[in-house]
Amino acid sequence: MLKTKTRGAFGFQVGIALFLFVALLIIVIPFWRVIMTAFVPLDIYTNRGVPFLLSPGDWSGEAFKQLMTHSQFPRALWNSVVITVLGVAISMTLTIPLAYGLSTRDMPGRKLIMAFVLFTYLFSPGLIPVYLLITGMKLTNNYLAIILPPAVSVYNTLIMTSFFEELPVELKEAARLDGANEFQVLRNVILPLSKPILLTIGLFYAVYFWNQFFTPILYLNKNELLPLPVLLRNILISSSLNEYVEYNAFSTSAVESLKAAGVLITMIPMLLVYPWIQRYFTKGTLVGGVKE
């Protein structure tokens, strides 16, 4: 009986492992293909297409070189950094007090404010009203048009609220007894204990702002203000490049390589950030999300 059970458990484990392995392949193979496409040299691409594995001597960084030496690249990168840093700063500045307020159970009007917050989560105003609002506020050609509308994410606020609610109330009360006002409680008691959630939500916001391409297209008419994803996307959508680039301006790399390199370039900053805060990441989301 025990043997059968052990065998069954083993089979189950093998099944799970196989399933996960297949899932891994499903994720890894396209990603690997993107990497190979980004690094394949033009002559191999034009003659053989994208191989599954390149020989060590065949790897070419030409597509990356071509993109990163693009005249617009430094400015677009800087614009993205500005939007991301500023977006995270503003979003965190607004989200933290809101979440703290909503986590304070005896705050007057808490339920009403929560209802307002949830209302915006359930009912989106749509593109045109937001566009009218932004243009009415004269925010076109201004990064605030990109940053302000999504500055407070309800989802992130709720996660942070849950996290704050989990913190011992006694700590806050002790601080208040010592004469601290609410700002001091938040600044000196709550925030030092909330590193995991701050980093997690900060990362959520950072990824969101880093990947912004649609709202910049809508609201930024000055080309020098456009962020990196827009520049890279301009390259991605040029699928007919072979036919219409008359001057062989981009002859050192295959179009597909440029596209793949663009994808990798956009991913790299976030890939670098993830491992750094990974240890806080699980804690941040789980502690805030699980009720005892």
Added chain:
Amino acid sequence: MKNLKWIIVSILVATLILSACATKTDTPAVEEPEEPGEADVPEPEEEEVPAEPVTITLWAQATVTESGPPPNDWIAYDIIREDLGIELEYTIIPPAGDGETKLNAAAAANDLPDLFQITSTTNGRDNLYAYYELGLIAPVDDMFAMMPVRTETHYNNQILIDMVTFDSQVYGLTEPPIIPKREGFVIRQDWLDALDLEVPTTPEELLEVAIAFKTQDPDGNGQDDTYGIGAFIEGPGLGRRFNFVFGAYGVLDLWNFIDADSFGLNVRDPQYYEAMQMMIQLIDAGVIDPDWPTLSKDEFRARWKQGRFGIMWEDFAALTNKSNYAPFDENFPEGSWTPLAAPVGPEGEAYYGLYEGNFQIFAVSQRAVDEGKKEAIARLLEWIATDGYYLLGFGEEGVNFNLDDDGFLTLDGIDPEQAYNAPERQPYTQLRNQLVFYNTLAEISARYPNYTTEVSGKLMTPIETYLSFFQAQDWVEGFAKKLIQPPDNAADFERFYNEGLLQFVLGQKELTPETWAEYLDGLDNQGAEAYEAAATQVLQDAGMLP
């Protein structure tokens, strides 16, 4: 130490806030609208430049999307300001869906720019019509007199003008299609020579040549690794890569634009059945690269560079540009492609292809007209077609190009990095395909110059050898196709239409008069008759059908 950290972070954030909130302050004030009488004077050379520049906002797509916009110190901005009295604010808008969304959002807010390129994922003319119905765009009829040269060079196609005419007024500026009729048939001349074959002139002869290419080792490598014909599916049905068959039977593409009296779906024409029989003969003979139903464009192109087949339909620039031709030249230094005329069918028909003409439409916003900017917009457009033509199309003469005695562009004596065709110079000519070029020989020659291949030392003459030949063939005018709305069940209809044809030619369904009739009945069940009726009505309304 901790405070210092906070101070640094605060300074950084403050810097970013200031950076983010910064807006340009160098935009001059908008000039007062001019007197209406002045705007009506069609004498551009005698116009007075306003004391203060008129700001014109222009939204247009880029010619080379990934090359970025011209810099703020672009000399053209200064010239336009000083000579025309116009402060030009040029914004590059993304193509297709994103550009359409941007325009629609601006339209919904009555915030359309003064002059803008209609951007659409389906049919620009429909978007133009929608803006017209909303009263967001202005008629431009009176602008033609204000820009006589440009009207002569750019707005000379009455069919295009009719397509943007609503209620007897023209609402769109239709820019000439860039390099029309640029695709065509080519055949490996070295293979013909090796096998001592003549250039085929009928579908039957083409079949014989293709069989020889498949079976007689035309590349002489001792391997059975060649096919007669290469293709992939591009366009409705079996796609335009098989124009050499369908053109010979007078049934090119989806609609019959050859005979206005019998307008309708081509599949109803008895000759379509014969064309399908010819297609099946080609496939049964095994002369078409068998992967054609699933090949992508890139894969197709990789294969002709590898010498996989000897007959194909290809874009002249894709065939001849250095980056594409170099691998072929390296693989086959003795190889060459010769343009091929359309095979002549049993009834003497030899149509080359359907010319749909991907023209661009620009519109002037009603708001711009209300602000009195119409005359300034006309002045700008006329300048682009005259004094500004070379500057916006190629750069500065003597710096980026020179003109030879015949008026052709040359790079003799020009620093290669400053040459008009250098990658670094592309941002300065982003408007060239949108508002500047109108297909003069000098212009096309400059864009696709002759060159010598690196490996074989062959002189490539893209215009002379290929484009001129393709353009001289008998093309079917198909501009009207853009007016036809897809049916409500477009996806289902297209799937049935395309898959049905594919099943016949791949042998999954036998082609007989009975099965063909069943196929046509099936199309009718998908709403083909209603589709045809609607298409006929829209073309009649536009005056394109009797």
